[in-house]
Amino acid sequence: MDIKYKHITEEKLDLPSQFPPLPSMGGYVLFAGIVRDINEGRQVTHLEYEAYSEMANQMIANILKDAFQNWDLEFADCIHRLGKLGLGDVAVIVNTGAVHRDEAYKANRYIIDRVKHEVPIWKKEYYVDGSSEWSKGCARDHQH
Numbered sequence: 001m002d003i004k005y006k007h008i009t010e011e012k013l014d015l016p017s018q019f020p021p022l023p024s025m026g027g028y029v030l031f032a033g034i035v036r037d038i039n040e041g042r043q044v045t046h047l048e049y050e051a052y053s054e055m056a057n058q059m060i061a062n063i064l065k066d067a068f069q070n071w072d073l074e075f076a077d078c079i080h081r082l083g084k085l086g087l088g089d090v091a092v093i094v095n096t097g098a099v100h101r102d103e104a105y106k107a108n109r110y111i112i113d114r115v116k117h118e119v120p121i122w123k124k125e126y127y128v129d130g131s132s133e134w135s136k137g138c139a140r141d142h143q144h
Contacts (some may be wrong), residue, residue, distance in 0.1 A: 007060035008053045008081045008121075013090040020060060025074040027101030029108040033092040035085045043128040049082045049091065052120040056080070063114045067096070070110065071103040078111055080121055 019028040035047050064076050075097035085091055094112045098104040115121075122137040 003053070005053055005057040007079050008054055008057045009050055009079060009081055011081070013079060013081050013093055015090065015093070016095065018053050019095070020075050022074045022097060024099055025097040027097065027104040028075075028097040029101070029104040031108050031112055032090050033090075033112070035087050035089045035091055037087050039125055042125075044087070044089065045126045047085045047091070047126065049080070049085065050122045050124070051080070051082055053082070055117045056121055059119045059125060063111055063118070066114075067107045067111050071098060071107040072102065073107055075096050076107060076111065078115060080115065080119070080135045082121070093124045 013032075015032055016030065019030075021078060026046070035044070037044050040079045060078050060080070063077060067076050073096060075095070077096075078092070078094045080092045081090065092112070092115065094108050094115070096104045096108040096111065098107065124132055125135060
């Protein structure tokens with residue numbers, strides 16, 4: 001990826017060691033999506049994420065803007081990693097801060113849910129038996 005995007009990266013993601021120093025922020029929520037070793041009973045070796053990066057970056061920026069309009073946030077950010085990720089690697093980070101924790105929690109959940117359901121980022125899972133498949137996505141989440 002030649003262009004640097006604020007919300008999409010191929011660089012390794014590390015969890016923030018501290019939260020933004022905003023004196024009015026009483027609650028800070030950090031969500032990290034991490035590559036796990038099992039999916040639907042199958043042993044996973046690694047994942048690969050691909051995206052329509054320019055659109056994904058803009059869509060995440062718009063989702064963050066919507067979150068600021070829906071909740072009284074002091075801070076919100078989201079970054080999603082692309083490329084090959086091993087077990088335990090961080091795939092996505094969403095962090096939110098607000099005067100009160102309830103808004104920080106609700107906004108964080110709103111952001112990750114919209115990113116997962118709407119943003120053009122695709123996940124391919126690789127299994128120990130040598131097979132691989134693209135993730136079925138989130139359509140099945142809406143059937144419940």
